[in-house]
Structures are given as C-alpha cells and as structure tokens.
Amino acid sequence: MSLQVAPINGTHIHYSQTGPKDAPVLVFSNSLGTDFRIWNDVVAALSARFNIVTYDKRGHGLSGIGNAEFDISLHANDLIGLLDYLGLGEVIICGLSVGGLIAQKVTELQPERVRGLILCDTAPKLGDYAGWNTRIEAIKADGIEVLGDAIMERWLSPTFRKDRPLETAMYRDMLVRTTEAGYIGTCVALRDGDLRDAAGKIAVPTLCICGSDDLATPPDVVREMAAMIPDAEFELIEGVGHLPCIETPELLTRLIDRFTKEKNLV
Numbered sequence: 001m002s003l004q005v006a007p008i009n010g011t012h013i014h015y016s017q018t019g020p021k022d023a024p025v026l027v028f029s030n031s032l033g034t035d036f037r038i039w040n041d042v043v044a045a046l047s048a049r050f051n052i053v054t055y056d057k058r059g060h061g062l063s064g065i066g067n068a069e070f071d072i073s074l075h076a077n078d079l080i081g082l083l084d085y086l087g088l089g090e091v092i093i094c095g096l097s098v099g100g101l102i103a104q105k106v107t108e109l110q111p112e113r114v115r116g117l118i119l120c121d122t123a124p125k126l127g128d129y130a131g132w133n134t135r136i137e138a139i140k141a142d143g144i145e146v147l148g149d150a151i152m153e154r155w156l157s158p159t160f161r162k163d164r165p166l167e168t169a170m171y172r173d174m175l176v177r178t179t180e181a182g183y184i185g186t187c188v189a190l191r192d193g194d195l196r197d198a199a200g201k202i203a204v205p206t207l208c209i210c211g212s213d214d215l216a217t218p219p220d221v222v223r224e225m226a227a228m229i230p231d232a233e234f235e236l237i238e239g240v241g242h243l244p245c246i247e248t249p250e251l252l253t254r255l256i257d258r259f260t261k262e263k264n265l266v
C-alpha cells in the first residue's frame with residue numbers, strides 16, 4: 001500500500017486508513033516516542049468491522065514537525081484537521097498515553113464529533129513540571145538514546161523484555177529514532193497540559209484501560225481518571241506495561257470489541 005499523507009496545520013501528517021468506508025470510524029492516537037505501527041496487530045484484528053485511521057502525530061514517525069509551538073491543543077487540532085481532510089464525521093477515539101490526552105482534548109473541542117473514548121494508560125495530567133523539565137534537559141544534553149533503557153522499563157513488562165528481546169530492541173529503536181525536536185515538543189505539551197477540569201464534563205461512553213506493570217502511568221493514576229469521568233469503566237490488564245497494543249493486542253482488541261458493542265457504538 002502506498003504511504004498516505006495529508007497537509008495539516010502547516011505540516012504533513014502521515015496516516016493510514018483501513019477497513020470498510022461505511023463502517024464506524026475508529027481512530028488510534030499514539031504515545032510519546034512511537035509511530036502508528038504499534039497498532040498493527042489491533043488494526044488487523046478490527047479492520048473488518050471498523051473504518052480505522054492511524055496516524056503519526058507531529059514530530060513523530062513520517063509526519064512533519066512544522067513551526068508551531070507544541071501543546072496538547074495543537075496535537076488535538078492536527079487530529080481534527082486530519083479527520084476533516086478525510087471527510088470523517090463522528091468517530092470513536094482510542095488514545096494511548098499522550099494520545100489519550102489528545103483524545104480528551106478533541107472531545108473537549110468537538111464533543112459532538114466523538115461517540116466514544118478508549119483511554120489506554122493515560123490521564124488528564126501526566127507527570128509534573130519538574131520531571132518533564134529534567135527529561136527535556138537530559139535529552140538536550142545527551143539525546144534520547146541515554147534514556148532508552150529506562151524508558152523500555154516503563155513501556156514494557158519484565159516478562160516481555162525477557163521473553164522478546166528482539167522486539168524490545170526494535171521498539172527501543174523506534175523510540176530513539178524519534179526526532180529530538182518532536183519528542184521534546186511533545187514533552188513540553190505534556191508538561192503544560194492539564195485536562196483535569198474537562199474530565200468531569202466528558203459525556204460519551206468511556207473505557208479506561210491500564211497495564212498492571214505500567215510504570216509510566218500506573219494503574220492508580222488511570223483509576224483516578226476513570227473516577228473523574230462520568231460513568232467511565234476501568235479495566236486492568238494483568239502482567240502488561242504501558243503499551244498493551246504491543247504486549248497483548250488480542251486482549252485489547254477483545255476489550256474494544258466488547259465495549260463498542262455494549263455501548264451501541266457499532
């Protein structure tokens with residue numbers, strides 16, 4: 001399949017669209033330092049029933065970086081711009097980590113557009129100001145490479161790292177090959193982003209998911225988010241880290257399948 005690219009808000013956004021065009025639209029939004037290949041197994045399992053959009057957020061994967069100052073609103077407006085470009089109306093959004101903040105921000109900006117939310121390993125506010133600045137300064141000094149091993153420990157469970165060393169090395173490469181400007185820009189967006197006031201106003205069916213071994217957004221953080229969002233459900237996936245779409249795509253697929261059916265989103 002040829003690469004698909006759209007002109008969005010002064011840069012180019014690399015995306016893919018798979019599945020029947022008349023099916024419900026399911027959009028996946030990525031975590032920090034990853035590109036949309038992390039959803040490959042989930043997309044393969046769901047693409048008969050959904051019109052699926054995946055994309056590389058600004059500064060990641062094959063998307064451009066542009067000249068704008070990064071914040072969560074910019075990332076959310078990029079996703080809105082991509083949906084407009086593709087002529088898509090109502091969507092279900094599955095957002096992972098910073099992708100979960102992007103999904104929450106799109107819901108705040110265009111509540112009529114979002115039919116349902118699946119928020120994986122995320123929260124309305126991630127980390128604290130000083131922690132993000134420490135990470136930004138470390139990368140400015142020595143590059144992303146120096147943080148690679150520590151980040152793998154947060155992303156992937158000990159079992160995955162032990163049993164699947166080649167894939168662990170590959171995802172580490174995905175991380176450290178992210179452009180510094182794109183990675184740091186998104187750290188700034190996370191440092192300054194706080195959607196806690198908006199969480200209580202989310203009025204669409206929401207499923208919150210977390211891996212039990214997630215050291216980046218631990219289960220209690222995700223449970224706290226679920227408690228803020230009216231009627232949100234919480235699911236813990238045992239033995240998995242920050243990226244359930246990589247470690248257990250079958251289980252994540254089943255959760256998305258069950259949730260979208262139970263909430264009449266399909």
Ligand SMILES: O=C(O)CCC(=O)CC(=O)O
Nearest residue numbers: 031032097098151154216
């Ligand atoms: O993964 C994200 O989108 C942000 C959370 C984070 O910092 C994960 C990590 O790199 O440890």
